[in-house]
Amino acid sequence: MPSQRRPDAPIVRPSAALLTWGLVACCGLSCQKHAEIKPKPEHAPLANANAARLRAGAASEDGQWPMPGKNYENTRFSGLDELNRDNAKNLRLVWTQKTGVERGHEAAPLAVADTLFVVTPYPNHLLAFDLHQPGSPPKWTFVPETVPAAQGVACCDVVNRGAAYAHGRVYFNTLDAQSVAVDAATGKEVWRVKLGDVTRGETITMAPLVVDSQVFVGNSGGELGVRGWLTALDTETGKINWRAWATGPDSDVLIGPEFQPFYESDRGKDLGVCTWPVDQWKIGGGTAWGFVSYDPDLDLLYYGTANPGPWNPEGRPGANKWTAGIFARRPATGHAVWFYQWNPHDVFDHDGINENVLFDMTVAGQTRKVLAHADRNGYLYILDRTSGEVLSASPFGPISSSTGVDLKTGHLNLVPEMIPKLGQVTRNICPAAPGAKDWQPMAFSPKTGLLYIPHQNLCMDEEGLEANYIAGTPYVAAAVRYRPGPGGSLGKLSAWDPALGKAVWTIEERFPVWSGALTTAGDLVFYGTMDGWFKAVDATNGKLLWKYHTDSGIISQPVSYRGPDGKQYVAVLDGVGGWAGAVVVGDLDPRDQSGANGFVNPMVELKNVTKKGGAVYVFALP
Amino acid sequence: MRKALSLCWSLVCCGVVYPARATGDVKREVRPRELRVCADPANLPYSNDREQGFENQIASFLAHELHATLSYTWWAQRRGFLRNTLNAGLCDVVIGVPVGLERAQLTEPYYRSSFAFVTRRDRHLGDLRSLDDARLRELKIGVPLAGDDGANPAPAHALSRRGMVSNVIGFSLWGEYERKIPAAVEAVVQRTLDVALLWGPLAGASAKKSPEPLTVRLLNEQRDAGIPLAFSIAMAVRESDAPLAAELNAVIRRRRAALNQILRSAGVPLLDLEPQNREPHHARP
Secondary structure, three states: OOOOOOOOOOOOOHHHHHHHHHHHHHHHHHHOOOOOOOOOOOOOHHHOOOOOEOOOOOOOOOOOEOOOOOOOOOOOEEOOOOOOOOOHHHOEEEEEEEOOOOOOOOOEOEEEOOEEEEEOOOOOOEEEEEOOOOOOOEEEEEOOOOOOOHHHHOOOOOOOOEOEEEOOEEEEEEOOOEEEEEEOOOOOEEEEEEOOOHHHOOEOOOOOEEEOOEEEEEOEOHHHOOOOEEEEEEOOOOOEEEEEEOOOOHHHHOOOOOOOOOOHHHOOOOHHHHOOOOOHHHHOEOOOOOOOEEEOOOOEEEEEOOOEOOOOHHHOOOOOOOOOEEEEEOOOOOOEEEEEEOOOOOOOOOOOOOOOEEEEEEEOOEEEEEEEEEOOOOEEEEEEOOOOOEEEEEEOOOOOOEEEEOOOOOOEEEOHHHOOOOOOOEEEEOOOOOOOOOOOOOEEEOOOOEEEEEEEOEEEEEEEEEEEEEOOEEEEEEEEEEEEOOOOOOEEEEEEEOOOOEEEEEEEEOOOOOOOOEEEOOOEEEEEOOOOEEEEEEOOOOOEEEEEEOOEOOOOOOEEEEOOOOOEEEEEEEOOOHHHHHHHHHHOOOOOHHHOOOOHHHHHHHHHHOEOOOEEEEEEOO | OHHHHHHHHHHHHHHHHHHHHOOOOOOOOOOOOEEEEEEOOEEOOOEEOOOOOHHHHHHHHHHHHOOOEEEEEEOOOOOOHHHHOHHHOOOOEEEEEEOOOOOOEEOOOOEEEEEEEEEEHHHOOOOOOOOOOHHHHHOOEEEEEOOOOOOEOHHHHHHHHOOOOOOEEEEEOOOOOOOOOOHHHHHHHOOOOOEEEEEHHHHHHHHHHOOOOEEEEEOOOOEEOOEEOEEEEEEEEOOOOHHHHHHHHHHHHHOHHHHHHHHHHOOOOOOOOHHHHHOOOOOOO
């Protein structure tokens, strides 16, 4: 209810702003504790009476995988149970085919009827494989018309996170900010629409979501001062029905009478303007490059907004609405219903775009419609998805930059000493910029009631300045060094009990787990590693059941489907890259002194254990 | 493979540079050579794919000096530029990078510049030279923005550090492809801005193309709160490519006057290169 208006909020000068933020952060000091997860591999999650209960994915399993998250709820849960804990060890490679592109493959293959669809990294070819034929030969390949300059613009490799199948068509986006619909039977373009300006640094890497007659698409490029949006296109024509901006006046953000944010700090007129210095919202970031979820009963879309940009934080005092948060919107009109900001005035590059997984769970004896979100800032949030109320926020990785989330105000309590200031040394900031978890999507099993979170264990030091040069203009940036967090392993897969607010088991990995997770009714969890292992583990205790070595590292989203022959298959793409891959392979200087005990060294090792690639792998029982 | 390549460069080095210095009729056998440059296809005044930028001119000049033909790989000069071009082996030299840049071997610097105030001449603000000038608080100032958080050109930090936020307008460095002059300079011409604070080469070259007479003044300050405002610019080669660096250094030393002439004609305001030698490569507080 917009009862407390702040229409004339003055432009706050940096000193005052810092004081404000300092105060906010100071409030949390009394309860300061640096949370850390202790793995408890022996814990039996099902014994917990409060375990999250089945709703998501409960509908009868049709054996298809039509969108990257499998369903609107983004659970990545397959109801197929032919594969199980006993027979997973017998999994065999059935077929494999190269995609023809050797960059970071982050997409989920789609399996619909007798066809497997794969969208590649830029140049964003769409491949269709015929599952009826032995060896599943290519049926057709669609090559979109794109602008090569997009390659130099994309921030973090030229990835694509997948397509969506609906109405006999495959919908996907291209790096140069186009959205395309392709006839699934013929591979012919139905429509193609340009949604952004690549010369301004605007790209699209996300997978669209299709609900009824609309395709939902968001942009990327916040680091270049792109202003974020989510847009709805007509599935038949590609015509834009609405576009909701992440910054600017309420009319641009599609905030109207329906908007009822749970927390006071999100109420007021034109906060997308007055929580910024003059005009800065025009280049304010808040792009929408993650997954979109949808609740058909509540008729709400959910998606996160990216970090604010591009100014240094001192140059953008204020909460920088509506960046680094989550919107619930009406699909028909785009109107915002509620918003919550994970990271007000983000200073750590903590995008709020990580996926939101929808399920119902029992909280204090009551069934609540919730969404789970593992943010870059290191907290696993459970929100009431009808209202946007934060029910819990529990650390799922080491955190030194904040002390917790105030459930009364919803505010994240930062540790002032950990806020980076250019030219000052700040050490041991946890989590690092990529966060405790980045884009790589988690899975939820309604059978075990657990979330399976692929994530990383990185802290960072900011040490002095280093020169850089971009578009012909020199600048200095903080010399940031990533290094492993406590424990030393860079990656983890955690099985998380949302009711208990803690991990029940955790698998340590040498490199960040940059792939998505898949879980199945056979109580299996699948994920891939950057050094090229595709693994199946027991969903109840994390025990490794099977693994297969791929040519290149895995950073994609595994899926499972029933083939035309009635058998259960598991598919995944290899092809290392992405931000982690770029960090890994080229962006850090191996000469750096911090390399020996830091992030650089293990990542340089990655070069020795994997190589570039790009292929689809499909597995089944013999 | 790497060794063979270096050896090859050494041979070329011996085969080209020394004969070039010999006077008279040199008909020694010189293997055909290519100078492979990576550059932005649309980033004037530095470079474009029609070779109209001053870095294009410098590349041609170097090729001539090295008796090599010139070839280009075009790539937007953005995050990942060196990784995707020079260090991916697509080319052997990048014409302009600031001293202190990591992930490449740099030649000696061949020019030095700083950020500059750009104003309309009829505003008579030519004596505006310092970030501490009280008049700045009353003026509308445009500054370039490069990337997120800390990754921005020094003037953005320097102004916000002085509490100047509400009178400062950020301009993206992107999307300038279609423009004759940068948007911030255009805004000065149109009087929607009082002053633009831009990197010298961009400021100077744009002023030359402006339809209205503009004044370009380099900042007095070369450093602000430990953050450099002036930068020395060098050429970049791969870290392993010492022979090419040596060749380029020889040209830089021998043909300084010619290089300066190219820069001056492009309107690049130059600082004395001397202070560079006393400056640490990597400023650590």
